[in-house]
Amino acid sequence: MDCMLRKVRQLKRIVVILDGLEDDIEEKCRSFLENECVEIKNILTLRREKFEERKNYHEDVKNFIENLEIMNDRIEYMQTNLPNVCIDGNTNLENVPPSPQNGVLQVPNQMKYAPSPEPVAPANFTSPVSVPMSERTVLTVQTPKPRTDMEISISYVSNNEFSEVPDYMKGRLKINDVNSFVDIFNKALTKKYALLKRTKNSIKLKNELDKYVKWKGQINSDTKDLYFCTAEDFFTECGLKLGKKEFSLLTILRHLKRTREIRQKKLVFYVACF
Numbered sequence: 054m055d056c057m058l059r060k061v062r063q064l065k066r067i068v069v070i071l072d073g074l075e076d077d078i079e080e081k082c083r084s085f086l087e088n089e090c091v092e093i094k095n096i097l098t099l100r101r102e103k104f105e106e107r108k109n110y111h112e113d114v115k116n117f118i119e120n121l122e123i124m125n126d127r128i129e130y131m132q133t134n135l136p137n138v139c140i141d142g143n144t145n146l147e148n149v150p151p152s153p154q155n156g157v158l159q160v161p162n163q164m165k166y167a168p169s170p171e172p173v174a175p176a177n178f179t180s181p182v183s184v185p186m187s188e189r190t191v192l193t194v195q196t197p198k199p200r201t202d203m204e205i206s207i208s209y210v211s212n213n214e215f216s217e218v219p220d221y222m223k224g225r226l227k228i229n230d231v232n233s234f235v236d237i238f239n240k241a242l243t244k245k246y247a248l249l250k251r252t253k254n255s256i257k258l259k260n261e262l263d264k265y266v267k268w269k270g271q272i273n274s275d276t277k278d279l280y281f282c283t284a285e286d287f288f289t290e291c292g293l294k295l296g297k298k299e300f301s302l303l304t305i306l307r308h309l310k311r312t313r314e315i316r317q318k319k320l321v322f323y324v325a326c327f
Contacts, residue, residue, distance in 0.1 A: 206239040234302040281322040
């Protein structure tokens with residue numbers, strides 16, 4: 054860019070000089086100007102090519118990150134669903150520990166496994182045949198204990214409840230995502246109704262007073278004696294802006310009877326169900 058500016062300044066000086074020159078020098082100056090313009094055009098073309106290269110580089114980085122996210126999801130799925138026992142031709146499939154999804158390891162009957170040559174078991178290896186069925190456990194996510202530090206809170210979602218949610222509704226969401234959002238929902242309710250319990254005269258800060266007046270105005274015959282919050286409350290109280298993922302989580306909580314919705318014109322109240 055600096056090179057182009059220098060050339061433009063040179064051209065300006067040449068144009069000023071040309072005003073007082075004879076006709077026989079004019080042709081030489083015109084030729085010089087044409088050559089300089091061609092050079093500037095070449096510089097612009099080179100800059101454009103470099104810009105396109107950087108643009109393609111950013112696209113490649115974006116695709117690479119997306120591929121990493123897909124691979125990460127596959128690894129999480131394999132860690133959760135694949136058994137910890139290696140299967141070979143001598144293993145009885147009925148004795149393999151169950152998978153976390155449905156309690157039974159599903160293996161096609163027509164699939165054949167080549168026996169490994171003289172496998173050597175480690176000293177601390179325990180054969181799955183020797184483990185009674187009653188002692189086998191399924192790897193699940195432990196349900197968090199109820200919060201005692203929040204006055205208003207809906208209960209967490211258990212593994213059994215989450216397994217009953219339709220797959221189209223869950224998508225890639227995990228039970229940890231749902232229970233983390235339950236914490237956010239409970240936090241928003243607790244902070245909101247802690248302010249509403251105060252008297253109007255005791256509130257000194259203007260932003261708290263504005264919220265108090267607005268929330269009091271939302272209480273009517275449909276919402277009286279209910280604990281609810283709006284999308285704006287999630288942002289003001291927890292700093293969370295509801296997006297596609299959060300709306301999917303709210304759909305799951307509504308399906309599990311943790312929440313319900315009350316719609317008034319364009320405003321949606323997310324009501325806690327206890």
